[in-house]
Amino acid sequence: xxxxxxxxxxxxxxxxxxxxxxxxxxxxxxxxxxxxxxxxxxxxxxxxxxxxxxxxxxxxxxxxxxxxxxxxxxxxxxxxxxxxxxxxxxxxxxxxxxxxxxxxxxxxxxxxxxxxxxxxxxxxxxxxxxxxxxxxxxxxxxxxxxxxxxxxxxxxxxxxxxxxxxxxxxxxxxxxxxxxxxxxxxxxxxxxxxxxxxxxxxxxxxxxxxxxxxxxxxxxxxxxxxxxxxxxxxxxxxxxxxxxxxxxxxxxxxxxxxxxxxxxxxxxxxxxxxxxxxxxxxxxxxxxxxxxxxxxxxxxxxxxxxxxxxxxxxxxxxxxxxxxxxxxxxxxxxxxxxxxxxxxxxxxxxxxxxxxx
Numbered sequence: 001x002x003x004x005x006x007x008x009x010x011x012x013x014x015x016x017x018x019x020x021x022x023x024x025x026x027x028x029x030x031x032x033x034x035x036x037x038x039x040x041x042x043x044x045x046x047x048x049x050x051x052x053x054x055x056x057x058x059x060x061x062x063x064x065x066x067x068x069x070x071x072x073x074x075x076x077x078x079x080x081x082x083x084x085x086x087x088x089x090x091x092x093x094x095x096x097x098x099x100x101x102x103x104x105x106x107x108x109x110x111x112x113x114x115x116x117x118x119x120x121x122x123x124x125x126x127x128x129x130x131x132x133x134x135x136x137x138x139x140x141x142x143x144x145x146x147x148x149x150x151x152x153x154x155x156x157x158x159x160x161x162x163x164x165x166x167x168x169x170x171x172x173x174x175x176x177x178x179x180x181x182x183x184x185x186x187x188x189x190x191x192x193x194x195x196x197x198x199x200x201x202x203x204x205x206x207x208x209x210x211x212x213x214x215x216x217x218x219x220x221x222x223x224x225x226x227x228x229x230x231x232x233x234x235x236x237x238x239x240x241x242x243x244x245x246x247x248x249x250x251x252x253x254x255x256x257x258x259x260x261x262x263x264x265x266x267x268x269x270x271x272x273x274x275x276x277x278x279x280x281x282x283x284x285x286x287x288x289x290x291x292x293x294x295x296x297x298x299x300x301x302x303x304x305x306x307x308x309x310x311x312x313x314x315x316x317x318x319x320x321x322x323x324x325x326x327x328x329x330x331x332x333x334x335x336x337x338x339x340x341x342x343x344x345x346x347x348x349x350x351x352x353x354x355x356x357x
Contacts, residue, residue: 005071007034008065010042013070017062021236035078042067043078049236056081083267096205096235099212102352104271105231105240107261111142111222114276115243118322119219120144120148121341122348124330127174129345131214134169137179138201138231139221144182149173152328156182159209166209173331176213178204189248194302202234221224223253232266239271241310241348246275246297254298258305271310271351273302274344278312308351311344312339 009024011034015027028033031047044067048059054344060081067077097103106119116139126169137145154170156178169176180201210216218235220228231237240261244254254273261268275298280290302309313319319337322329329337 005037005039005042007037009070010034010037010044012084013048013066013249014044014063017046017059017066019049020055020057035297040074040245041076041078042071044270045082045284049083056083083264087097097213100210100216101214102238102346103216103218104244105218105220105237105268105351107220107240107257108222108243108250109255109257110250113222113243113245113250114313115222115321116144116219117146117328117339118241118243118274118276118324118344119217119330120145121330122345123175123215124173124215124328125230125341125345126215126217128330130210133174133218134176134178134210134213136204136216136218137177137181138178138204138218140201141221143179143181145177145179145219145324146325148323148328149175149177151177152181152326154182161209165207167203167207168209173328176210178208180204186204202233205235216262228260232261232268237268238352239269241271241274242307243274243276244298244301245277246291246294250293250296251297251301254301259306270305270307271348272308273298274310275299275312277315280315283317308347310351311340313340313344316340 011027011032014032015025018024019024019026019029021029022029026046026048033045034043035045036043044063046059046063048056060079063079063081064077067079068075080140099315104122106115106122108115117139119135123133126133135145139145146154149172151170151172156167156170158165159168160166167178169178170182171177189335218231218237220231242254242257244250258270258273260266261270277293279295280292282288282290298312299309314336316329316337318335319329322332322337329335330341332338
């Protein structure tokens, strides 16, 4: 017996369609929109938690099958599958890291622009504001977070929970830290093909007891590749931050980084651009400013891409020394370095609608 041609009938037909990423039916999550319905024609939009193209295709097949079973295979169907936007991805509607409210990726188009330094200082700054914070060093090939947090000799220990064994992150400066660097010889290069690196990254999230967190900062490797695709497939990011210097070479790659997150198959909100090593002021000549890598490059790029500009961080010796010593610059009280990172963090939190004090 075929159903009546009503919106409610469409909802009833789709109640059995489950989103594999979330494990719940799409109707119950409010992810079904009926755009139009008439006899022999249904126009429907259904959301999915997995932005990957193959996942969207499987969801479309499931939706079409359910509607044809309910209304007959002669009905004309317009089915649109759209990834859930970052702001709609909540801890209640995902399997991976369900205890984490906000997952922010810090990325860069190219190496050497200070991405890990920015990620480390954002994490410490959030902890200073009273948030519960985790930092996952997903830079598989060049993990530097253990050095920046002075935990290079730390060894995460296994813990038993619910019949499973999990990794316990290292805690330093109020931040839960985990890095592939903890599990590799620091003098040995990590030579992994894409699938191996992707599996290792997945374990940092799924086999680790992160607990309840307000923020997870993910330090990505530079560029665009397998690690980035694996991350957006497996981990529901709240958004991404792009770090660049003002130099044209870096800006060209930063543009590609923004474009990657905006791909229809990825669909991750770019929360803004950060300009690192923006300028240099000699300590003995505070009235002088040298724009070594150019001026306002990331700011102009943000404007051209209609992306928020989160601020600039100057080229300071103290930032480099703080990273090498394993004490991020945000721990330096009211220093110019800490002030610069706090200003950037305040803008980021404003984009997220979070408190800054």
